[in-house]
Amino acid sequence: MSAPRDHNSRDMNQSIANLLFERIASAAAAALGTNATIDRAWLKPTNDPKFGDYQFNGALPLAKQLGEKPRDLAQKVADAFKVDDLCESPEIAGPGFLNFRLRPEFLATYLQEIPPVDPSATYDRLGIAPVAQPDKVVVDMSSPNLAKEMHVGHLRSTVIGESVARILEFAGHDVERVNHVGDWGTQFGMLLAHLRSTQPEALKDLDHLQIANLENFYREAKKHFDEDPAFADEARRTVVQLQGGDPNTLCIWKAFCDESLRHCHAVYEALGITGLTDRGESFYNDQLADVVDELTKLGLVQKSEGADCIFPEGFKTRDGDPLPLLIRKSDGGYLYASTDLAAARYRIRECGATRVIYVVGVPQKQHFEMFFAVLRMAGWAGDGVRLEHLAFGSMLDASGMPFKTREGGTVKLKDLLAEAVERARAVVDADSDDVESARAQFSEEEKAKIAETVGISAVKYADLAHNLATDYRFSWEHMLAMEGNTAPYMLYAYARIRSIARNAGIDYGDLPAGAPLTLEHPAEIALAKALARFPEIIQQVANDLKPNLLTEYLYDLSRHFSRFYDRKQGVRVIDAEPESLRISRLRLCDLTARAIRTGLYLLGIKTLERM
RNA sequence: GCGCCCGUAGCUCAGUAGGAUAGAGCGACGGUUUCCUAAACCGUAGGUCGCAGGUUCGAAUCCUGCCGGGCGCACCA
Structure with missing residues (x-):
C-alpha cells in the first residue's frame, strides 16, 4: 500500500521547520563551538505573525549552559546564519528570541516542487516520501465482543484506529489493523445452547445462519439462562463441549461468530474502515x-x-x-x-x-x-x-453523562450511524426546497450520497477533532454544524474549491505542473505558508498519533483559503490577469484542495465534489 | 486508603518535551460583500488558565499541598 518513492518527492523529515533547524544547528556549531548542545524543541512556529514564522528560543537556555548573555548568543548565531534563500535575516527580539520570516520566493519554490497528483496512487502524497526504514506496526483496534452487537463504546477505537493506521501507512510503515474480537468465553455456551433450543432448523444450514438482532438474541438467551435451570445446565455443558473441541458445537460456534462478524462488517463498511483483519481471542x-x-x-x-x-x-x-x-x-x-x-x-x-x-x-x-x-x-x-x-476518553452525552439511550441501554453503533445520516439528510433537504439553491438540482441519488458522507464524516471528525485522552461530549448540533471545525465545514470547503475550477472552466489536473507561483498579496503569502506547513504537520501527527492536530491544521488552512478568496481581503482568481497570475492562483486553489483531501483521507474521511 | 486522568471565555474545546500580550468555534453585538454554493469575510465584548505555595530569567505547561469531578485497584473483558 505504500506509494512508490519518486525522484520528485521530499523525505518526510524535509519540512521547512526541519530545514531551518539544520541551518540553525550548523550556525550554532560554527558560532559557539561543539560544546553547545542544541535542542530541536527550541525551534517552534511563532504564535503571532508579527514575530515572523518560526522562533528559535535557544539563546536563553544556552546562556545558562555557556555562561553568556542571551542576546549576545542570539547575535552570534544570527551572524553565522546562512538563510538568504530561505528567509529574511533573523531578528533578535525580547530577551533573545530569534525570529525567522520565510521569503515568498522560497515558499513559491517549495510549493512549486510538489509533483502533480499520481492518478494511479491510492491517495495523493503531495510529494512527501515514505520513511526509509518502515516499522511493522500492528494496530489493535475496534475489537467488539461477538456475543453482542457493536455499540458506541467501539466507535472511538474503530475511528481512531483507522485514522492512526492510515497516518502510519502514509508515513511509510507496514501497518496491519487487527480486530481482536471477543469470540470466546462462557457466554458463548449460553448463546449456542439457546440457538440449539430455539432455532433447531437454523442449525441444518449453518452457512446461512442469520440472526436479525444480536442484542435481542443475547437478552433472550440470558433470560432463558436465568429462568430455566435445566437450560442453564445445558448452557454449561455446551461451554464444556466448546472448550473440549466437540466438532458439532464448534461448527455452530463458528457459524455464530461468522454471522456476528457480518453485523460488524456492515458497520465497518458504513464507517469506511479498510483492511481490518479479524483475529479473535479464540485464535x-x-x-x-x-x-x-x-x-x-x-x-x-x-x-x-x-x-x-x-x-x-x-x-x-x-x-x-x-x-x-x-x-x-x-x-x-x-x-x-x-x-x-x-x-x-x-x-x-x-x-x-x-x-x-x-x-x-x-x-x-x-x-x-x-x-x-x-x-x-x-x-x-x-x-x-x-x-x-x-x-x-469516553463519549459523553450533552449533559456530560455516559452516552446511553433514553432507557439507559447501550446505543447500537448501527443506529447511531443511521441517525447521523438521517440528520445530515435533513440538512440537505432543508435547502433543496429553495429553487435558488444549487442543491435543488441534485438528483435523489446524489442527495443520498451527500447525506451519507456528511453524516458519517461528522461523527468521525468530531471524534478525531478532540484530544484523544479526554472524555468528550457527543453533540449532533456541533458535529453537523456548517460553521466551526466540523466535517461539514471541511467537506464544504473542499467542494467549494473544486467548484472554483468548474467555474474557471479548467480542470486542476491540467494546470502546468512546474509553473511558477506568484506570492505577493498578504493573503496569498499567508495561504502559501499554511500549505507549506503540511509536511511538518504530517510528520508531527505521525510521531505523536494525535489526529486532532491534523483537524486543527485543516481548519486553519481552510480559513486561510477563505481569506485568500475573499472579495475584500483576498485576491482575484478566476479573472486574475495576466494569465500566469491566474494559473498561479488556481494552483494555490488546487494545492489547498489536495491538502484538504489528503488530510481528510488520513482521518478516514471521503470528500465530495459537490454538496 | 492507594494510584491514574481531568479542571482554560457564557457553552464546546485547542494549547503541557517551559517561552513573548493564553487561542479558536458557537452564542452575543456591530460592519462588509462585482470570482466559489452568504455554509463567506472583518471587527467588538468576554479569562485570577480550580486554589495556594515552590522551581525558573520566564509556568496553563514542571514540583508539592489542597478543593472539585471521573476512572482503576487479583481469578469478568
Missing part, C-alpha cells in the same frame, strides 16, 4: 498453555491463592499488597491477560511487529502498564519493539 486458544509454560520456565510465575500470577514491580492492590497480573485462574481457566500475552507474543514473533498500538479506552490503562511490563520481563518485547496504549 490463541492453543497457545495459552504454552504462554504460561514459557513464562513459568522464565521463573516469572508465582502461585497465589491457587492462581498463576506474575507480579510486575510497582503495582499495588487496594490493601497495599503487590498486585499480580493473573495469567491462569485457580480452576485452570485463562483470562484476558493470557490472551493478550499470547497475542502480543504472536504479533512480535510470527508477524514481526516492531510496534504494537492498542487503541483501547483509558480505564484499561493499568492493565496495559502491567501487561507491557510482563512482556518486557519475559523479553518477548525487546528494545526493538515499541508498545503503546493509545488510550482514549
Whole structure:
C-alpha cells in the first residue's frame, strides 16, 4: 500500500521547520563551538505573525549552559546564519528570541516542487516520501465482543484506529489493523445452547445462519439462562463441549461468530474502515498453555491463592499488597491477560511487529502498564519493539453523562450511524426546497450520497477533532454544524474549491505542473505558508498519533483559503490577469484542495465534489 | 486508603518535551460583500488558565499541598 518513492518527492523529515533547524544547528556549531548542545524543541512556529514564522528560543537556555548573555548568543548565531534563500535575516527580539520570516520566493519554490497528483496512487502524497526504514506496526483496534452487537463504546477505537493506521501507512510503515474480537468465553455456551433450543432448523444450514438482532438474541438467551435451570445446565455443558473441541458445537460456534462478524462488517463498511483483519481471542486458544509454560520456565510465575500470577514491580492492590497480573485462574481457566500475552507474543514473533498500538479506552490503562511490563520481563518485547496504549476518553452525552439511550441501554453503533445520516439528510433537504439553491438540482441519488458522507464524516471528525485522552461530549448540533471545525465545514470547503475550477472552466489536473507561483498579496503569502506547513504537520501527527492536530491544521488552512478568496481581503482568481497570475492562483486553489483531501483521507474521511 | 486522568471565555474545546500580550468555534453585538454554493469575510465584548505555595530569567505547561469531578485497584473483558 505504500506509494512508490519518486525522484520528485521530499523525505518526510524535509519540512521547512526541519530545514531551518539544520541551518540553525550548523550556525550554532560554527558560532559557539561543539560544546553547545542544541535542542530541536527550541525551534517552534511563532504564535503571532508579527514575530515572523518560526522562533528559535535557544539563546536563553544556552546562556545558562555557556555562561553568556542571551542576546549576545542570539547575535552570534544570527551572524553565522546562512538563510538568504530561505528567509529574511533573523531578528533578535525580547530577551533573545530569534525570529525567522520565510521569503515568498522560497515558499513559491517549495510549493512549486510538489509533483502533480499520481492518478494511479491510492491517495495523493503531495510529494512527501515514505520513511526509509518502515516499522511493522500492528494496530489493535475496534475489537467488539461477538456475543453482542457493536455499540458506541467501539466507535472511538474503530475511528481512531483507522485514522492512526492510515497516518502510519502514509508515513511509510507496514501497518496491519487487527480486530481482536471477543469470540470466546462462557457466554458463548449460553448463546449456542439457546440457538440449539430455539432455532433447531437454523442449525441444518449453518452457512446461512442469520440472526436479525444480536442484542435481542443475547437478552433472550440470558433470560432463558436465568429462568430455566435445566437450560442453564445445558448452557454449561455446551461451554464444556466448546472448550473440549466437540466438532458439532464448534461448527455452530463458528457459524455464530461468522454471522456476528457480518453485523460488524456492515458497520465497518458504513464507517469506511479498510483492511481490518479479524483475529479473535479464540485464535490463541492453543497457545495459552504454552504462554504460561514459557513464562513459568522464565521463573516469572508465582502461585497465589491457587492462581498463576506474575507480579510486575510497582503495582499495588487496594490493601497495599503487590498486585499480580493473573495469567491462569485457580480452576485452570485463562483470562484476558493470557490472551493478550499470547497475542502480543504472536504479533512480535510470527508477524514481526516492531510496534504494537492498542487503541483501547483509558480505564484499561493499568492493565496495559502491567501487561507491557510482563512482556518486557519475559523479553518477548525487546528494545526493538515499541508498545503503546493509545488510550482514549469516553463519549459523553450533552449533559456530560455516559452516552446511553433514553432507557439507559447501550446505543447500537448501527443506529447511531443511521441517525447521523438521517440528520445530515435533513440538512440537505432543508435547502433543496429553495429553487435558488444549487442543491435543488441534485438528483435523489446524489442527495443520498451527500447525506451519507456528511453524516458519517461528522461523527468521525468530531471524534478525531478532540484530544484523544479526554472524555468528550457527543453533540449532533456541533458535529453537523456548517460553521466551526466540523466535517461539514471541511467537506464544504473542499467542494467549494473544486467548484472554483468548474467555474474557471479548467480542470486542476491540467494546470502546468512546474509553473511558477506568484506570492505577493498578504493573503496569498499567508495561504502559501499554511500549505507549506503540511509536511511538518504530517510528520508531527505521525510521531505523536494525535489526529486532532491534523483537524486543527485543516481548519486553519481552510480559513486561510477563505481569506485568500475573499472579495475584500483576498485576491482575484478566476479573472486574475495576466494569465500566469491566474494559473498561479488556481494552483494555490488546487494545492489547498489536495491538502484538504489528503488530510481528510488520513482521518478516514471521503470528500465530495459537490454538496 | 492507594494510584491514574481531568479542571482554560457564557457553552464546546485547542494549547503541557517551559517561552513573548493564553487561542479558536458557537452564542452575543456591530460592519462588509462585482470570482466559489452568504455554509463567506472583518471587527467588538468576554479569562485570577480550580486554589495556594515552590522551581525558573520566564509556568496553563514542571514540583508539592489542597478543593472539585471521573476512572482503576487479583481469578469478568
